[in-house]
Amino acid sequence: MFQLPDLPYPYEALEPTISAATMRLHHDKHHARYVAVVNELVANNPAARGPLEALVKQAAIDGQRKLFNNAGQAWNHGFFWQSMTGEYRAPSGALLDAIVAAFGSLAALGSKFKEEGGGHFGSGWVWLVAKGSALAVTTTHDGEGVITEPGVTPLLVCDLWEHAYYLDHQNDRAGFLTGWWDRLANWSFAEQQYAAAAGAGSAWTYPAPNA
Structure with missing residues (x-):
């Protein structure tokens, strides 16, 4: 089963741009729901094994829109958490x-x-x-x-x-x-x-x- 990954920082780390309340709702409810639906959809499908990246790509090829949307959203959110930091520095x-x-x-x-x-x-x-x-x-x-x-x-x-x-x-x-x-x-x-x-x-x- 796929897991809801922990945030790489505390809920309040991105304030004031993103509040702890938003992070709790977004991560604990929205992201968690996408992961739960993916697990429901693949529970009885032996072919749907392996990394989430492969599942997203195969669902796109097969036209499985519900699986694609939820797996894609699970992956996008995981990447989104990594794309943010409370300790900003410019690129170099x-x-x-x-x-x-x-x-x-x-x-x-x-x-x-x-x-x-x-x-x-x-x-x-x-x-x-x-x-x-x-x-x-x-x-x-x-x-x-x-x-x-x-x-x-x-x-x-x-x-x-x-x-x-x-x-x-x-x-x-x-x-x-x-x-x-x-x-x-x-x-x-x-x-x-x-x-x-x-x-x-x-x-x-x-x-x-x-x-």
């Missing part, structure tokens, strides 16, 4: 060089990220991804992610579903995105992901299921 090294090459500056990337996320219609996710050594910003709808795209490594993601920010920011998604980008983006994690995209180390994976 090879990733910063790639940011400057692709966008001109970190500030320009921030504007692009917030513009794409703020302009996304409905629920979904805004991603910073690596395609080889090149960077791009993209959005996905609902439970869709980027791990089904060949050659793409996610570096950071921000949740655009209202349950991610409504308690703290009401309907001000733009304000949430600004606070998230300026204070919570986990560049240490993104640097590790970028190194993995270049073949140095392994990219993050969802915790393996229990036997």
Whole structure:
């Protein structure tokens, strides 16, 4: 069975941008429900074994939308927790060089990220991804992610579903995105992901299921 991973920081670590109340609701209720539904769907399916990444990809191929949506949401949320930190520092090294090459500056990337996320219609996710050594910003709808795209490594993601920010920011998604980008983006994690995209180390994976 797949597990709900623990947060990599205390519930209150992301305040004031994201409150402890939001984190408890988001992690303990929303993420937990996606994981529970995935386990219900695969309980009697011997073929649905192995890592969550493989399950997401196979569900997409097979057109199993309920499984794809819930497995995708479980994976996206696991990655989202890693994409944030309460101890912000700016990117450096090879990733910063790639940011400057692709966008001109970190500030320009921030504007692009917030513009794409703020302009996304409905629920979904805004991603910073690596395609080889090149960077791009993209959005996905609902439970869709980027791990089904060949050659793409996610570096950071921000949740655009209202349950991610409504308690703290009401309907001000733009304000949430600004606070998230300026204070919570986990560049240490993104640097590790970028190194993995270049073949140095392994990219993050969802915790393996229990036997």
